[in-house]
Structures are given as structure tokens and as C-alpha cells.
Amino acid sequence: MKYFAGLDVSLEQTSVCIVDAGGTVVREMKTASEAAALRTVLENYVEHLERIGLEAGPLSQHFYSELVEAGLPAICVEARHMAQALRAQTLNKTDRNDARGIAQMMRAGLFKVVHVKTERSQRLNVLLRTRKVLKSKLLDVEADLRGVLKNFGLKVGKVTPRSFEARVRELAAFDPFIAAVVEPVLAARPAMREQYDRLHAMLLQVVRHDPVCQRLMTMPGVGAVVALTYRVAIDVPTRFTKSRTVGAHVGLTPRRYQSGEVDWTGRISKAGDPLLRTSLYEAAQVLLTRVARSSPLRSWAMRLAKRRGRKKAVVALARKIGVILHRMCVDGTDFRWEAMTV
Incomplete structure (x- = not known):
């Protein structure tokens, strides 16, 4: 007998539904959103499981890797495609019904597989996104300081990254209160710049040794x-x-x-x-x-x-x-x- 499983993953709990080849529900339950807990539930049916479907999401890469490593036939499916299929059901939107719908889609073969990145790419993706966040915050800080001074008719103008702080302090000196307000922001900016430069150097090091x-x-x-x-x-x-x-x-x-x-x-x-x-x-x-x-x-x-x-x-x-x-x-x-x- 072939079984098909659907997992509706949320932050705290995951709804699990297992159906047979005829579409009859074999088991439904909720378990903790932890890889070990999911393995414990699914390993009891490992000899009969044909496919295990879970939607692409923040926890999907980790769960997919853990299930595949345990020898379970996990598949990560495209979330938007699956959402359209689930919306066609004449059922209320619940975690239980979503897990049941995913299991039925696994049985019918109506799903779109999503590529799960290799471990190296996942690690490098963290570097890229963290660097981007720091760069974005640095630009936000500088833009906000320019806006604050502009309210008083003061224009920072064109400056280099090194001369930015001196220029802001010079303009803010007209009012002791404004100078006191912008000083903590100016003090935080060099630390953000230093860490951004550190991440950028790591990125350049990776690229330097990557032939592709x-x-x-x-x-x-x-x-x-x-x-x-x-x-x-x-x-x-x-x-x-x-x-x-x-x-x-x-x-x-x-x-x-x-x-x-x-x-x-x-x-x-x-x-x-x-x-x-x-x-x-x-x-x-x-x-x-x-x-x-x-x-x-x-x-x-x-x-x-x-x-x-x-x-x-x-x-x-x-x-x-x-x-x-x-x-x-x-x-x-x-x-x-x-x-x-x-």
C-alpha cells in the first residue's frame, strides 16, 4: 500500500496528514515544528510512504534536509502553486485542511517542485543578505540625518563617507539640543560601517577563491x-x-x-x-x-x-x-x- 503525506508547517506546530492511494485519510495529527518530532511521526510509515510534501517557507529547507537525510521521500513544493490548489477546495482555511489538501496533491501528482539550495549556497546566502541589511541601515541612518537637518534649512551636500560625520556635527552645532540628539546616531554609524566593511571583505575573499x-x-x-x-x-x-x-x-x-x-x-x-x-x-x-x-x-x-x-x-x-x-x-x-x- 502506498501512502502520501502532507505537512502544513508553522512556527510552533506542524499539521500532518497521511493518505493512502485511494485518498482515504490514514492518520492526522499535530506535532512540534521540530525535525526530530516529524521524523518520529513519519518513520513509522517509511516502508509505504511514496511522497512527503511541504510548502516552501522559512523552515522548509531545514526540514527537507533532515527528512531526506533520514531516508524519507520529502518534496518541497512551490507555495503559490499549492495555495491556488488549496483555494479550490470547498473547505475552511485551517491547518488541518491544508495538510489534508497537500497530501491529496501529493497523491494526485499536482504539485510544482522547488529546488532546495545546497548547504554551501545557503551559507553564502546568509552572508549576502546580512551584508545587504547592514548596507541598507547605513543608508537609512545617513538619509535620516540629512532629513533632520533639512528641516532647519541645513543641507549636508556632497560629502565622502569619512567627512560625513564632521559635516553633520558642524551643521548641528547651531542648536545644543539637536547636537545632543544626533550624537548617538553618529556614534553608532562607525560601528555599523566597520561591521559592513568586515562582511564585504568576507564576500570578496569568497569570490577571490571561487572559479565560477x-x-x-x-x-x-x-x-x-x-x-x-x-x-x-x-x-x-x-x-x-x-x-x-x-x-x-x-x-x-x-x-x-x-x-x-x-x-x-x-x-x-x-x-x-x-x-x-x-x-x-x-x-x-x-x-x-x-x-x-x-x-x-x-x-x-x-x-x-x-x-x-x-x-x-x-x-x-x-x-x-x-x-x-x-x-x-x-x-x-x-x-x-x-x-x-x-
């Missing part, structure tokens, strides 16, 4: 941050059968709706990893505005900008960069500056 990142950086506009972001997000290049599908995976392809006589194309979908999409967009901006050396890729983008506008050209170029980088990963080749002749 070094290869990706031969593409104009692609620096260390973009290369590592792409490396981590794509993770295993061979999971894409065609390089052009990377554009849709990142969310840089237009939406399309077609039904009967209605057929329209909208803006880009913005699906997938937003950090990678932003990085590719920045690489495209750099290639168009800062890279002086001519290349067929840049010439193509410039011609497109004249026909369709600069914004659309940058998005199209970002999509093409993502596709080319994937092909570079698969083929193991550097970027080719000159057009190939046949």
Missing part, C-alpha cells in the same frame, strides 16, 4: 557582489534545461494573459529572487553607462534603447545578462567580447 565567480566577472558590468549573488541564486546550473528559462525564473520576462479574443502583454512578472533580479538590473545599468569598451551586447542594448526607451532596454539587457551568465556557467567559458562569426 571569477568566470562570471569576465562579463562587463558584473562585479564581485553580482557574481556571488548569481552563483548562490542559481546554485546548480544544470537544473535549467535551457539558459533562456533563467529570465523567467528571475522574473524579468513580461506577464501575458490570453483568453479568447483577449491577448495582452504586461510588465515583468517580478517572480523569483528579488536580490538576484536587482543585481542583474544594476549590472545592466553599469554596462550601459560605465563600460566604455564596445561589445555586441552593449551595441544591441543601445539600439534597443533608441527604439523602445532606456528603461525597457535596461530590463531586457538584465534578462540577457542572466541568460548569458548561465550559459557561461554550463559551458565553463569566459565572456566573449567579439561577436562569433559562422
Whole structure:
């Protein structure tokens, strides 16, 4: 007898439902959202379990890895796809019903598998996101200080990172109270800057010893941050059968709706990893505005900008960069500056 399990994972508890090949519920229960507790429940049916489904989420990577390591046939499924399937049920939205619906989808084979990143990529992803958080907070602090002084008609103007604090203290000296208020913020800023520089140095060290990142950086506009972001997000290049599908995976392809006589194309979908999409967009901006050396890729983008506008050209170029980088990963080749002749 084949069994199929569905897990509806939440922070504290996980609803578990196991059904047989005919769709009859074999067991339903709630257990703690801990890998050991889930293994204890599912290992009793390990000889009969065909598939175990759990939606992609914050705890999914950990649970998936633990279940697979224990020899259980776990599958991480796309959350939005599963949500649409569960919404079609004529049942109330509860954890129990969601687990039951996931189990039935596992039995029917109506699910979309999500790639779970390798352990190395998960670790590097922590570095990228932590660095991004610190950078964002640093920019927020500086923007807030500029806004505070602007309320009193004082403009910081163009300054370097080193001269920023001295300039703010100089402007805030007009009022002892304002000077006292901004001083703690200015005192915290160097510590944030120091830790950000530390994380950035770690990132550069990783890229320096990663041959794939070094290869990706031969593409104009692609620096260390973009290369590592792409490396981590794509993770295993061979999971894409065609390089052009990377554009849709990142969310840089237009939406399309077609039904009967209605057929329209909208803006880009913005699906997938937003950090990678932003990085590719920045690489495209750099290639168009800062890279002086001519290349067929840049010439193509410039011609497109004249026909369709600069914004659309940058998005199209970002999509093409993502596709080319994937092909570079698969083929193991550097970027080719000159057009190939046949």
C-alpha cells in the first residue's frame, strides 16, 4: 500500500496528514515544528510512504534536509502553486485542511517542485543578505540625518563617507539640543560601517577563491557582489534545461494573459529572487553607462534603447545578462567580447 503525506508547517506546530492511494485519510495529527518530532511521526510509515510534501517557507529547507537525510521521500513544493490548489477546495482555511489538501496533491501528482539550495549556497546566502541589511541601515541612518537637518534649512551636500560625520556635527552645532540628539546616531554609524566593511571583505575573499565567480566577472558590468549573488541564486546550473528559462525564473520576462479574443502583454512578472533580479538590473545599468569598451551586447542594448526607451532596454539587457551568465556557467567559458562569426 502506498501512502502520501502532507505537512502544513508553522512556527510552533506542524499539521500532518497521511493518505493512502485511494485518498482515504490514514492518520492526522499535530506535532512540534521540530525535525526530530516529524521524523518520529513519519518513520513509522517509511516502508509505504511514496511522497512527503511541504510548502516552501522559512523552515522548509531545514526540514527537507533532515527528512531526506533520514531516508524519507520529502518534496518541497512551490507555495503559490499549492495555495491556488488549496483555494479550490470547498473547505475552511485551517491547518488541518491544508495538510489534508497537500497530501491529496501529493497523491494526485499536482504539485510544482522547488529546488532546495545546497548547504554551501545557503551559507553564502546568509552572508549576502546580512551584508545587504547592514548596507541598507547605513543608508537609512545617513538619509535620516540629512532629513533632520533639512528641516532647519541645513543641507549636508556632497560629502565622502569619512567627512560625513564632521559635516553633520558642524551643521548641528547651531542648536545644543539637536547636537545632543544626533550624537548617538553618529556614534553608532562607525560601528555599523566597520561591521559592513568586515562582511564585504568576507564576500570578496569568497569570490577571490571561487572559479565560477571569477568566470562570471569576465562579463562587463558584473562585479564581485553580482557574481556571488548569481552563483548562490542559481546554485546548480544544470537544473535549467535551457539558459533562456533563467529570465523567467528571475522574473524579468513580461506577464501575458490570453483568453479568447483577449491577448495582452504586461510588465515583468517580478517572480523569483528579488536580490538576484536587482543585481542583474544594476549590472545592466553599469554596462550601459560605465563600460566604455564596445561589445555586441552593449551595441544591441543601445539600439534597443533608441527604439523602445532606456528603461525597457535596461530590463531586457538584465534578462540577457542572466541568460548569458548561465550559459557561461554550463559551458565553463569566459565572456566573449567579439561577436562569433559562422
